[in-house]
Amino acid sequence: MIDSPAMPDLPALPLTAFPDRESAGAEFKSSLTGFTELGKKLCRAASGFANTGGGLFVMGVDDNGNADGGIDRLVGRQPLTDWIDVVxxxxxxxxxxxxxxIDDADGRGTIxxxxxxxxxxxxxxxxxxxxADDERYYIRAGAHTVPAGxxxxxxxxxxxxxxxxxxxHVFRVKPGFPGTVQLGVVTLSETPAVQVRIDLSDTAPHFKSVEKHLPLTxxxxxxxxxxxxxxxxxxxxxxxxxxxVxxxxxxxxxxxxxxxHAARLNISDSLPPLSIGTESNEKAAKALEKIERSLRELLNRLAPDGD
Known part of the structure; x- marks a missing residue:
């Protein structure tokens, strides 16, 4: 006899959150449905929901979304979650x-x-x-998963x-010019943005001569x-x-x-005052070395002989 595996750490979703009937966004399967049939239904539903905006495929409930006994947590020797991943x-x-x-019916049927x-x-x-695995594409049509034309x-x-x-947006030190700060507008997705209009407001007086040339397209x-x-x-x-800004x-x-996209900008909150390897940092390091040498020479002159 094989013991049921412990409940994995999965996102919580109470049974009370389910609708009370099937719809374009929910499909229910009874506890009496065998895993062979469930696998076929789940694979096609995965195609259908993914192609039409998402939804829930629920196993172990009746037509009203109430638990009707529940299903095993093992499919053969395979944990249920692994079986779902494979399908x-x-x-x-x-x-x-x-x-x-879900192992608590919370008043909606019995598990x-x-x-x-x-x-x-x-x-x-x-x-x-x-x-889907039958080389067909599916969509949700009302409460049903059907092949797409x-x-x-x-x-x-x-x-x-x-x-x-x-x-x-992002700030950076300009490559090759460590004393210059650049403002960047970048995409976080693979899809490009077109006809991009960039505008700045509430800039410092020094920047007003540039601001008058905005917006940029x-x-x-x-x-x-x-x-x-x-x-x-x-x-x-x-x-x-x-x-x-x-x-x-x-x-x-x-x-x-x-x-x-809108934001308020402050360069000092986005960049460190000095960046490692920049010209400014090298100058600061040399200045600190010179100060250290001067202090060491002064201490040597003041120290008693032999100490």
């Missing part, structure tokens, strides 16, 4: 998901001792379409190329084409740039959808 990874590409194992309700939560994917598959492939860009900012501009010298960055970035994705 979901039959989908290409494998979607992003989390597994929730037998040693059994559990297993919920697999699928998330919206940017890598559509996802193909070719025109839908083509549309999903087109959607993959129109992901959502994610923009952020950059045609494309991508993972291989970040944008950087010189904004200050390192030793007096706050005086020349400002300490509470407003940054506004408007940009579009390849489908023309508009996004915004």
């Amino acid at each position: 979901v990874h039959r989908v290409l590409p494998a979607p992003r998901y989390e597994v929730h194992l 037998a001792p040693g059994q559990c309700v297993a919920a697999v939560e699928f998330f919206e994917s940017a890598l559509v379409p996802h193909m 070719q025109y839908l598959v083509d549309a999903l492939y087109a959607k993959r190329g129109v992901g959502k860009p994610l923009i952020s 950059v045609p494309v900012i991508g993972s291989g084409t970040p944008f950087f501009m010189d904004v200050a010298t390192l030793h007096d960055a706050d005086e020349r740039f400002g300490t509470n 407003g940054l506004s970035v408007e940009y579009q994705d390849l489908a023309g959808n508009l996004y915004q």
